[in-house]
Amino acid sequence: MARIENLNLSQQVTNELGKAIINGHYTAESGLPTEAKLCEEYGISRTAIREAVKMLAAKGLISSRPRQGIRVEPANTWNLYDTSVLKWLLESSPSLYVLKEFLQVRLAIEPQAAALAARRGDQAAIAEIAVALENMQAAADAPDGEIHEADLSFHTAILFASGNRFFFQLRDFIRTALNVSIQHTTPAKGSKKAIADEHFKVYQAILNGEPERAKNMMTYMIDEAMSFIEKEIAEKESQNAAK
Template sequence: MVRIIENLNLSEQVTNDLGRAIVAGEYSCESGLPTEAQLCEEYGISRTAVREAVKMLAAKGLISSRPRQGISVEQPSNWNLYDTSVLSWLLDSSPSLHVLKEFLQMRLAIEPQAAALAAEFALDEDIAQIEKAVEAMRVAAVDPSASMHDADLAFHTSVLFASRNRFFFQLRDFISTALNVSIQHTTPAKANDVAVAEDHAKICTAIRNRQPERAKNLMTHLIDEAMTFIEAEIKRRS
């Protein structure tokens, strides 16, 4: 079934629809994809639009297209998980909790160090952005009309930026994409938005007070706690 998404051109629509189907297992290395002609007929678009979609899927590592061999679906190990579209499709699929666990493992390798670097190298305006995000979280914790979700995302991306490490900041879209799903599981599990906001505030204070080790440890604890919730949910569903 073709999924229609506003503001996407025809090639992007096909890319999105086929990408989701591949990640969900509807198409595999064994089954392959429909032929170019079949895709043209199914979507009612030109070969040019289909070929553009194939190029985009190939760039994401989901498929490969070779002369005289046609289009092949790639093994999941070849997928570009740093591509935010691929990550979104993965998180929308049934094994999303297992993907989130892997994502949290990666966050443990990055965000505590980013917090430590922020405590050392953040500019005053960087810290002001982190404080702004914390204040937004505190407001959202007691005001149902405010967005805790958006404020939480702003906090984590602000810490990445404040690290003054360009490689870390380049991960902001990747981190935000997975956090969009992760927060939906972990924040309700804690069942206390005020406590969630204050946990983030402690990290902010450590960064403001130029305490790298404390900032690192507090961020580690925050992510470890989320990991505990995800692992418990995986166990409950198994």
């Protein structure tokens, strides 16, 4: 493996080891190599390796105990709300199954957030949703317009407008997974204008103080994304079965 020479050595090692664990290169059965071996493999100091081990332990991927070495923890202990862990999972294979689980989480959170935003009627917060929507509409009208970032801003603005601090603290988790999810669902939808129009319906319900309609419109959008992902999963499973 090439030696790591850039400034933030610990973070780079954390990133490489995290991906290796999630991709199954290191397992609960095999564990990680010793600190000395990792130092040799990456060409960095033991201090940097120990810092990387601490970061991975904080994410739930490993545990380190005296005389027991570095143990890889089972997947059900990983902190999936950690944006790095989520990103590594989404970059792994099969990421579509992770996306399906993510959409199930969104269904539990975002429709309720939209309803709360409509009920609260915080005009300053709703104005931020409007800005994101206007950017989406502008991108949809432009031949080469990029709707992606405005779409992310729309959803995080609704989390903020809900007034629920727990919802808003999920914004990085939502943005990280949406970054990948949109890459699958936008081509399936086929029209940027159709995407912007659906988001407008959510915004309009929030602006008009219609909690139930806001909830239903958000549920519809996420359900539709779920159907695209489930179709893609079914196609891949069919292809694999035919091999």
